[in-house]
Amino acid sequence: MKYIFEFILATIIIFFVWNILKRLFFNAFYKNFPALNPKNQQQSEQTNSKKMPNQKVKWDAETVDYEEVKEEKKH
Incomplete structure (x- = not known):
C-alpha cells in the first residue's frame, strides 16, 4: 500500500514538473524553428499571393462599393 x-x-x-518545464522551455526551443516561425509563414504567403493573386481574395457584398448607373435611352 505504501x-x-x-x-x-x-x-x-x-506530471506537474513536466508541464511547468514544458511551458518554460517550449517557446525558447521552438522560437527559431523555421516551420513554426510566423515571419516565415507570412513571407511564404506573400510569395504565393504574387503567383496567384485572385486565389486569396474573398469577396463579400458588404465590402464592395458600387453605384447604380441609369442608362439613357437615345432615340
Missing part, C-alpha cells in the same frame, strides 16, 4: 501511494504521488509531482 509503494502504491508513493508511486501515485511521484507520478503527480512528475
Whole structure:
C-alpha cells in the first residue's frame, strides 16, 4: 500500500514538473524553428499571393462599393 501511494504521488509531482518545464522551455526551443516561425509563414504567403493573386481574395457584398448607373435611352 505504501509503494502504491508513493508511486501515485511521484507520478503527480512528475506530471506537474513536466508541464511547468514544458511551458518554460517550449517557446525558447521552438522560437527559431523555421516551420513554426510566423515571419516565415507570412513571407511564404506573400510569395504565393504574387503567383496567384485572385486565389486569396474573398469577396463579400458588404465590402464592395458600387453605384447604380441609369442608362439613357437615345432615340
